[in-house]
Amino acid sequence: MKTDAELQKDVQDAMKWEPLLHSAEIGVIVKNGIVTLTGPVDSYAKKLQAEHAAKNVSGVKVLVENIEVRLPDPRSKTDAEIASEIVAAFESNTFIPEEKITVKVENGWVDLDGEVSWDYLRDITENAVRYLPGVKGIYNNITINPEIKDHIDKQDIEKALERSSIDSSEINVSVSGKTVTLSGTVHTWHQKEEAGRIVWKAPGIQDVKNELTVDYEYDL
Template identity: 55%
Template structure:
């Protein structure tokens, strides 16, 4: 059982372990299991990796991300039109992204994606293709899932898939279905488990949206020295 001081150190160590990140770039504040990340980095990839590293640490209940992206003086970022062109080109060469079904908007380096895909992995692939491009300061992925497959969601299939995953099978997760929407409620031990449960649910036939209401709960030591 860890305390909040332990959690802060664990998050700092996780960030140090990422090859792109420097511990001096990212500040870590912990209060009541909520981790706040601060600092300035020179590209969006670092910002995204710091957030992912923090979320994967056991005991993290939520992450508040306040990292700024500021490009170095020696680098002149592409303007919005150039960034948009690079994104479209990246989509064209990525077989996982149905580029005909996505709209791209870029404003001061911040990218907004909209459209409808059939599968969640396509939505994730579009996000991954964008976040590593030079000049990108942030991504809002508003792509919706709407499959041609009108199969009804089978609750038992989702429950079975969740139980097959070793990292979350012992957690108290309740599944509810309504139309093409699945809702997850209950508790898990980490943010990573919450994300994984949502990903598994999205893979079920007939699921167009997932309302992931899982609560991350960790039993901290009352002593925090």
């Protein structure tokens, strides 16, 4: 068990451990296992890295991310320049179904819309954008329309979770049409996200509702 002060120090140390975040001024506030990240960073990549580092700390029950991306003038780009770089990034990655994706850039924020057949294609598309200079944030509105129309096998999903490093003994899987819902408890935020990632690999899935609760005891 950890106190809020111990959890705060662990999150701060996790930030310091990341080379990308050594110069970032990120504030960490903790109350009852709820971790809030605040402050400005000079790239979207740092914002994502801070969020990832915090989520991987044992004891983080809920993460509130209030980090603001403030680009220094030399690194600022016009929306048209960002859009051109996105087009080039899409063209250089043969996995991205660029004909199915529409992009809008406004004040450095990128809106991704469209429809793909697998969740990993949605992730690849976002990954191609997130580290481009000038990007302040991404709204990923891409939806999944699976090409495979077979029935989703609940037992296959449960077996996949059991094979993983996650303690899946308290995870409940339910299937309704093309939607899979995860409920129950896990012990870390990382396990919650990993469970969702595993489920998305099942053929025919259109949506995953990850309602898992992170169960961790705190010294108050």
